[in-house]
């Protein structure tokens with residue numbers, strides 16, 4: 001049961017061969033190339049971080065790209081909705097393999113910074129221990145680190161009828177917020193740092209996995225902030 005990534009690869013036809021053909025993949029924590037599973041281990045390995053869920057090539061900002069992400073997404077694909085005025089959906093990223101499915105999803109959106117100039121935002125949902133959100137936030141670990149949530153929350157996101165607090169995370173050259181929704185880490189990271197002002201108001205979220213939403217997504221050029229090999 002293969003699954004296609006990006007454009008071109010069809011995903012089927014990997015049966016009957018001793019070796020699967022893999023797309024390029026990277027460590028979700030450091031971005032370095034990872035080693036493929038072997039006959040002795042079904043896990044992908046980073047030389048620095050050990051067994052990891054491989055970061056896949058970015059999915060294009062298109063319906064096809066989104067479908068590629070959602071095909072095996074085991075965590076929410078959070079989209080701020082409605083989008084801030086003038087903002088576009090600018091791509092998707094995921095970490096995971098054929099065996100595990102995608103265990104970390106990143107949705108990129110981009111648009112005008114209320115304080116001037118362009119801005120980018122990545123919204124990440126992931127299972128604990130993967131580290132994609134922390135890497136996007138510029139941190140070394142796999143979670144927000146010691147002291148997290150010791151201060152009052154700095155922002156609120158809402159999903160369905162529920163509000164969820166986010167705490168600001170100390171991170172370099174960007175504004176990063178993290179919280180927990182239904183057992184998954186949720187990260188919102190914005191560039192430049194001043195774009196964090198967008199979270200002064202609570203933002204609504206949609207999980208793009210939910211069927212029948214019929215969202216008319218405005219797609220833009222791929223975000224330069226998307227993590228991908």
Ligand SMILES: [Zn+2]
Pocket residue numbers: 027028029030031032046047048049
């Ligand atoms: Zn690594």
